[in-house]
Amino acid sequence: MQEQKIPATVITGFLGAGKTTLIQNLLTGANGKKIALIVNEFGDLGVDGDVLKGCGADNCTEDDIVELTNGCICCTVADDFIPTMEKLLDRDQRPDHIVIETSGLALPQPLVAAFNWPDIKTRVTVDGVVTVVDSAAVAAGRFAHDHDRVDAQRREDDSLDHESPLEELFEDQLTAADLIILNKADLLDEAGLDAVRTSVEERTRRRPTMVSAQNGNVPSSVLLGLGVGTESDIVNRKSHHELDHESGEDHDHDEFDSFVVETGPVSDPAAFTEALATIITRHDVLRMKGFADVPGKAMRLVFQAVGARIDRYFDRPWQADETRITRLVVIGLHDIDRKAIEADIKEAAEQI
Numbered sequence: 001m002q003e004q005k006i007p008a009t010v011i012t013g014f015l016g017a018g019k020t021t022l023i024q025n026l027l028t029g030a031n032g033k034k035i036a037l038i039v040n041e042f043g044d045l046g047v048d049g050d051v052l053k054g055c056g057a058d059n060c061t062e063d064d065i066v067e068l069t070n071g072c073i074c075c076t077v078a079d080d081f082i083p084t085m086e087k088l089l090d091r092d093q094r095p096d097h098i099v100i101e102t103s104g105l106a107l108p109q110p111l112v113a114a115f116n117w118p119d120i121k122t123r124v125t126v127d128g129v130v131t132v133v134d135s136a137a138v139a140a141g142r143f144a145h146d147h148d149r150v151d152a153q154r155r156e157d158d159s160l161d162h163e164s165p166l167e168e169l170f171e172d173q174l175t176a177a178d179l180i181i182l183n184k185a186d187l188l189d190e191a192g193l194d195a196v197r198t199s200v201e202e203r204t205r206r207r208p209t210m211v212s213a214q215n216g217n218v219p220s221s222v223l224l225g226l227g228v229g230t231e232s233d234i235v236n237r238k239s240h241h242e243l244d245h246e247s248g249e250d251h252d253h254d255e256f257d258s259f260v261v262e263t264g265p266v267s268d269p270a271a272f273t274e275a276l277a278t279i280i281t282r283h284d285v286l287r288m289k290g291f292a293d294v295p296g297k298a299m300r301l302v303f304q305a306v307g308a309r310i311d312r313y314f315d316r317p318w319q320a321d322e323t324r325i326t327r328l329v330v331i332g333l334h335d336i337d338r339k340a341i342e343a344d345i346k347e348a349a350e351q352i
Contacts, residue, residue, distance in 0.1 A: 019216075026220050030097075138200070
């Protein structure tokens with residue numbers, strides 16, 4: 001029965017870890033395997049799905065890509081994910097494999113548990129959960145946690161009574177994993193990468209396989225065909241949310257905020273990138289991504305930023321019926337200053 005089920009791979013990872021690039025490489029190197037892709041965005045602009053639709057892979061056409069933009073998938077399983085899966089499974093030509101890219105803010109565990117729903121369990125199995133880690137960010141201490149120091153600070157400051165929600169999300173994604181991709185390994189030397197491995201190992205009591213990679217280059221033969229059946233092992237992968245829920249605490253995403261900023265054309269992409277890096281640092285923005293209109297260029301410019309590191313590239317031509325505009329999704333903690341960030345981005349675009 002297990003062999004008759006369609007395998008599904010869940011790809012998770014923190015903001016900017018490189019999930020979309022990993023999937024682009026997967027789609028172009030899947031050896032003819034027919035793949036359906038579900039992309040979950042946190043925010044109002046479907047950047048990742050739009051980028052993937054433009055990758056040109058014959059085995060995953062635009063009709064095979066479904067975007068869920070109504071919020072974090074872990075909170076909309078019944079309303080969005082289950083109906084989407086049922087539609088894919090009811091197709092005349094069913095996919096050979098389903099790949100699900102979660103939002104960088106998603107808890108993987110509720111999504112995996114959804115594969116135990118009666119209408120899904122008999123037809124699909126979780127081939128494996130792949131967690132993508134930004135090795136350079138971990139090496140820089142973005143998720144490092146000195147418990148002794150925090151304990152000392154807690155004794156002095158009563159407000160420090162719990163760990164950062166970002167750290168909890170990172171640990172939840174590691175705990176859910178069957179395979180961990182230590183991406184951006186080329187930015188570290190061997191000692192630095194070893195330190196990242198140790199840090200990751202210390203954040204989960206499970207011991208999934210770890211593979212280092214650069215630019216999301218991992219063979220499809222490594223990512224697909226794990227054959228784990230993760231939905232049957234979900235009890236051993238409880239998240240912070242589930243543990244808190246058992247203690248009577250509620251879960252929400254009030255600690256995060258997301259909004260879209262629209263502005264005019266960007267005449268100097270390099271200068272605009274520098275301005276965005278300054279804005280990100282000034283306002284402690286977690287993630288920024290989107291598109292820009294560059295005058296005189298027929299193609300759309302993509303921005304992908306995590307922290308102050310920003311990648312930019314032209315991905316595809318503007319369509320004839322498409323309005324040329326610069327639109328960026330900004331993601332930060334709940335107290336992020338939306339008005340100030342909007343003003344700074346618009347000012348940067350106007351002055352460049």
